[in-house]
Amino acid sequence: MMAQKRRSKGFTLIERLIVIAIIGIFAAVAIPIYRVQTIRAKLTEVTNSIRYVATALNNFTSERSVDGSTVVWPDCPDVTTIQTSLGVGLGGIGRIGSLRVDQTTGMIEATISRIDPVVDGLTISLTPTLEANNSITWVWGGTVPSGYGPKQ
Numbered sequence: 001m002m003a004q005k006r007r008s009k010g011f012t013l014i015e016r017l018i019v020i021a022i023i024g025i026f027a028a029v030a031i032p033i034y035r036v037q038t039i040r041a042k043l044t045e046v047t048n049s050i051r052y053v054a055t056a057l058n059n060f061t062s063e064r065s066v067d068g069s070t071v072v073w074p075d076c077p078d079v080t081t082i083q084t085s086l087g088v089g090l091g092g093i094g095r096i097g098s099l100r101v102d103q104t105t106g107m108i109e110a111t112i113s114r115i116d117p118v119v120d121g122l123t124i125s126l127t128p129t130l131e132a133n134n135s136i137t138w139v140w141g142g143t144v145p146s147g148y149g150p151k152q
Contacts, residue, residue, distance in 0.1 A: 036147065042095060043112070045095050046074070048091055049093050050099075053082060053099070053126075056088045057086065061136065073102070073105070078100060079093075080097060095112065095115050107126070108125060119145075122143045124140070125141045126139070126140060
């Protein structure tokens, strides 16, 4: 009988190392992108809360300026005053450290907390601009880097 040479089936060490290197490169690129996207997703809770307050401010100012007088902004230095003055329920928001409405400009400003050290303590603001027909347009601002903040 002839001796048959056995051939092993499987991957060589070099092939395995190449696959591990490729996975490492993908992970090095994907993990920072994933972190940015999770921060942006968590910031959505903050921006949605600010939008609710902006809608309440639109209603507040339209009720107060029906007679064509100048627009009056409410004095809301904290979340509790916003809830009572504007009727916006913000009690369950856990990612906002503080929230206020500036009475002189109408700007809504929120301080971010409990998201990520990259953005904690920074602010997101929504500033109103009064148009000629008494409509309001809003512009995002604040100290949050543009890669994390909402789109205009």
